Amino acid sequence: MNTKQIHRLLSLIMIAASLSLFSCRSSKELIYMKDVQNNQMLKALTDTVTEYIIEPGDILYVSIKSMNAEVNALFNPESNMESSSYNSYQRFTTPQGAYLYGYEVDEKGNLQLPILGDIPVAGLPNSEIENMVQQYADGYLKEAIVKVKLLNYKVTIMGEVKNPGVYYNYNNNFTVLEALAMANGNTDYANITNIMVIRPQPGGQKAMILDLSSSGAWLQKGFYLHPNDYIFVEPDNHKNFQLNAQAYSMIISSASLLLAVFGLLK
Known part of the structure; x- marks a missing residue:
């Protein structure tokens, strides 16, 4: 591989690393129920289905x-x-x-x-x-x-929320949205299209996946919480870029240095 080819390869590496580092997320990905229209009546499950x-x-x-x-x-x-x-x-x-x-x-x-x-x-x-x-x-x-x-109506909220922890509820009906509000909302890296609710059952644990970006979440049993439920808010792919930002910066710096060295050697 000649100097010109190496120069081109390093340029491509630096461009790719830069794009990864500065990859941004649209605010629309954090909007709840974004398919709801003005004055729309949202369908929901009846109390007989959701009450604990x-x-x-x-x-x-x-x-x-x-x-x-x-x-x-x-x-x-x-x-x-x-x-x-x-x-x-x-x-x-x-x-x-x-x-x-x-x-x-x-x-x-x-x-x-x-x-x-x-x-x-x-x-x-x-x-x-x-x-x-x-x-x-x-x-x-x-x-x-x-x-x-x-009295023992507690839920555990973990993952991409600002204040994860155990929270107590004293209303007969309790939703995922209310639980997230108790935890001061989700972080900027939350994937609200994939909220997992784990519910203890006599035969084991039942997992339910909710998409809170859709109004259809109101029609899912997991949207209405039960005592001892666990709510996991998973991170989206953009968090990987944030966690690896230092490594990406080092790659860019190294590539820039090599490009400068090869430029001097010409």
């Missing part, structure tokens, strides 16, 4: 209040403790608080409550459980007010 079904091992917050102060103390022992309302709230918004003050559904699927006894709740959505406990309470108490919430 209570299972043995779930932990529930149960509040039963009536005109009887002694009954209130029995069902709501945390209310007797000397603390601010903020600390009272904190008892149920931490794993430790949920474990200590919540009611765990036993292996038979029953919710064990003082006076009311065992209430079969496994296999039911949370909204029905509140009505069921209300019926049990009405049989023993006068003008009782019942509230039931799921």
